[in-house]
Amino acid sequence: MTSSEYLKGLSLKVSPLGENDRLLTFLSDSEGITRLAIPGARKPKSSLAAAAPLTFLELQVVGKRGLKRVRQMKIIKSFSNLGKQLETLAAAQVLSELCLLLIANNDPQANFLSTVLIHLERLEEISYSHQKDILILANCVQSCAHLLALGGYSLPIQVCSQTGRELVPPIGNWEWRCSFMPDEGFIIGSVPNALIQLNPSELALLQRLLHPDLPRKKNGEIMGPKEVWLKLLSVIEGWTNNHLPYRVRSLKMLKEILTSHQDVDTNK
Missing domain, CATH: 1.20.1440.120 (Recombination protein O, C-terminal domain)
Incomplete structure (x- = not known):
């Protein structure tokens, strides 16, 4: 069974990962600096494409080992x-x-x-x-x-x-x-x-x-x-x-x- 957790924090950096994914560098109180995979975020109609730098987010994260993945994302505030x-x-x-x-x-x-x-x-x-x-x-x-x-x-x-x-x-x-x-x-x-x-x-x-x-x-x-x-x-x-x-x-x-x-x- 895949473990799941919720993280609230600030997107500091977003970079390409593979063909369709993105790598999110994330600041939170509970984890400090975390790097997370956002599957499919580079696809035009992805619901996870909103992870721009300087965005305050709430994430549902899944995975136990290695690079954890973002399953859901909610924008709390954008500093765009x-x-x-x-x-x-x-x-x-x-x-x-x-x-x-x-x-x-x-x-x-x-x-x-x-x-x-x-x-x-x-x-x-x-x-x-x-x-x-x-x-x-x-x-x-x-x-x-x-x-x-x-x-x-x-x-x-x-x-x-x-x-x-x-x-x-x-x-x-x-x-x-x-x-x-x-x-x-x-x-x-x-x-x-x-x-x-x-x-x-x-x-x-x-x-x-x-x-x-x-x-x-x-x-x-x-x-x-x-x-x-x-x-x-x-x-x-x-x-x-x-x-x-x-x-x-x-x-x-x-x-x-x-x-x-x-x-x-x-x-x-």
């Missing part, structure tokens, strides 16, 4: 609107790549799926506005910080990696600097050959990203100009490049897209 803007699609792809790098196969991960869904929903809500680039950058940097912390690769933004002293940014002292060394972390002072140097307000902004919500002004706008958020994105890129087994290619793509935009932001 993210594809309407190249910037939000790239930011969402960053989340997908991080999931694949941070979670082992068949390794249950509490809170990971819910965190990813929250950040995808926030990205999907971003519309065209004078703050669009900043919103995308801020959401991407914060989502990376949250996922890295859940995955055991948290940014070491609380303590100087050389002295062990607490990193307390002296707001108002604009001569103060801390240096980011991707292989070590943050060091108080200006260090030669540092990848990036942060002033007090930039470090304070980075530290606030571990909170659930983005830092905002009283008028509701995101704190910090676009240039600062690009700088913090480079911190994330430097950290992941040095500590994860593979580079998160979408980080570079997102940075190139947003750097190429004309500066029309009015957040001052």
Whole structure:
């Protein structure tokens, strides 16, 4: 008798498998990352053809050994609107790549799926506005910080990696600097050959990203100009490049897209 189970989770990647099937890479709380066969999904009239990337699904899965198969599929939510803007699609792809790098196969991960869904929903809500680039950058940097912390690769933004002293940014002292060394972390002072140097307000902004919500002004706008958020994105890129087994290619793509935009932001 074939065993059956139900899985609820996010489709991260879909690729061809054989002549008519597809291979689904799936994130769920109970299984972590799972790879599943979707029989007949490449046929035009297949009821299982809806397994697109960035779709929240409920699956009936059958099989005991080897590659399990999807028998039934229900779409709970599609994040297809993210594809309407190249910037939000790239930011969402960053989340997908991080999931694949941070979670082992068949390794249950509490809170990971819910965190990813929250950040995808926030990205999907971003519309065209004078703050669009900043919103995308801020959401991407914060989502990376949250996922890295859940995955055991948290940014070491609380303590100087050389002295062990607490990193307390002296707001108002604009001569103060801390240096980011991707292989070590943050060091108080200006260090030669540092990848990036942060002033007090930039470090304070980075530290606030571990909170659930983005830092905002009283008028509701995101704190910090676009240039600062690009700088913090480079911190994330430097950290992941040095500590994860593979580079998160979408980080570079997102940075190139947003750097190429004309500066029309009015957040001052």
